[in-house]
Amino acid sequence: MIEFEKIILIPTPLIPVYDSSFEKKKVEVWIKRDDLTHPEVSGNKFRKLKYNLMEARRSDSDHLVTFGGAYSNHIFAVAAAGHYFNFKTTAFIRGDELNPDSSPTLRFASEKGMTLRFVSREAYRHKEELVKKTSSSDYLIPEGGSNRLALAGVAEMADEILEKTQADFICCAAGTGGTLAGILSNTKYKGKVLGIPVLKGGEFIRQEVTQLLGYDPGERLILKTGYHFGGYGKTKPELSAFIESIQHNHNIPLEYVYTGKLFFAVYDLINQGFFPEGSGIVIVHTGGLQKNSPSNS
Ligand SMILES: Cc1ncc(COP(=O)(O)O)c(C=O)c1O
Incomplete structure (x- = not known):
């Protein structure tokens, strides 16, 4: 039994936002503040980890093993979750030239007690081999935390939305x-899911979602692949200015890797008239703000 509620804020707030363009286009907009779950185990990372942590505890495993890059939000969250919920943690980090001081994320993870194992990019490509070397009592969590149990946690976030509003x-x-697959896996939700891939060539996300769900979501999943701003972790002055304006006008912190691109895309699509009048x-x-860390990347 893990008492998440002791430190995790759930349900997270769903707040209405107002903007003259929303009124003009006759749409209503809410923000699900899942960033407020916990400063260090935040948003979709908590949702994806929840049932994995429960399963690890149920199967008497006290050691979480996972994978990621030097700036990964997932590594950050697993290190913090291990610290708060009493699991040892180990992460295989891509790049054998790195060390625990190579990024604020790695420094944070190491301070939280995570064992960092730096592996070459070549070895990282063959993760299955690394996994074979771990003990059978280890609990493995894939890179990014996306597995079947992650979907159940994300589906709960969609439940919280549906308790407040019937979104379109x-x-x-x-x-x-x-995360997209988790929302789609909520059978009570009948509306559409709009995904904004943050990597270039984001069409691949449909296959990933299909694989995780076990079926093709068809028209219920819409991907808008033109908002990557040059690729993963890349930004442009207009994106940075937009992030500042959201902070200034709504007091909502965003970063440029994930949520900045998402909000920019939704605002842009509203202005283009993509959403039918009356849409919620x-x-x-x-x-993903990695709040304890000096960097937001
Ligand atoms: C802050 C943030 N938002 C969104 C995502 C995207 O989630 P997913 O990998 O489930 O598509 C991630 C992680 O990848 C993330 O760290």
Whole structure:
């Protein structure tokens, strides 16, 4: 039994936002402030980890093993979750030239007690081999945390939205597609899911979602692949200015890797008239601010 509620804020607030362009286009917009779950185990990371942590505890495993890059929100969240919920943690980090001081994320993870194992990019490509070397009592969590149990946690976030409003569109940033798949897996939700891939060539997300769900979501999943701003972790002055304006006008912190691109895309699509008049639109703020860290990347 893990008492998440002791430190995790759930349900997270769903707040209405107002903007002259929303009124002009006759749409209603809410933000699901999932970034407020916890400063360090925030947003979709908590949702994806929840049932994995429960399963690890149920199967008497006290060691979480996972994978990621030097700036990964997932590594950050697993290190923090291990610290708060009493699991040892190990992460295989892409790049054998790195060390725990190579990024604020790695420094944070190491301070939280995570064992960091730096592996070459070549070895990282063959993760299955690394996994074979771990003990059978280890609990493995895939890169990005997206697996079947992750979907159940994300589906609960969609439940929280449905308790407050019947959305026509739930909009979310996409990296691996796990969060989109989790929202789609909620059978009570009948509306559409709009995904904004943050990587170039984001069409691959449909296959990932299909694989995680076990079926093709068809027209219920809409991907808008033109908002990557040059690729993963890339930004442009107009995106940075937009993020500042959201902070200034609505007091909502965004970063440029995931949620900045998402919010920019939804605002742009509203202005273009993409959403039919009368639509209820929910933007999911998935966190990712790595608040304890000096960097937001
Ligand atoms: C803050 C944030 N938002 C969105 C995503 C995308 O989630 P997913 O990998 O499930 O598509 C991630 C992680 O990849 C993330 O860290």
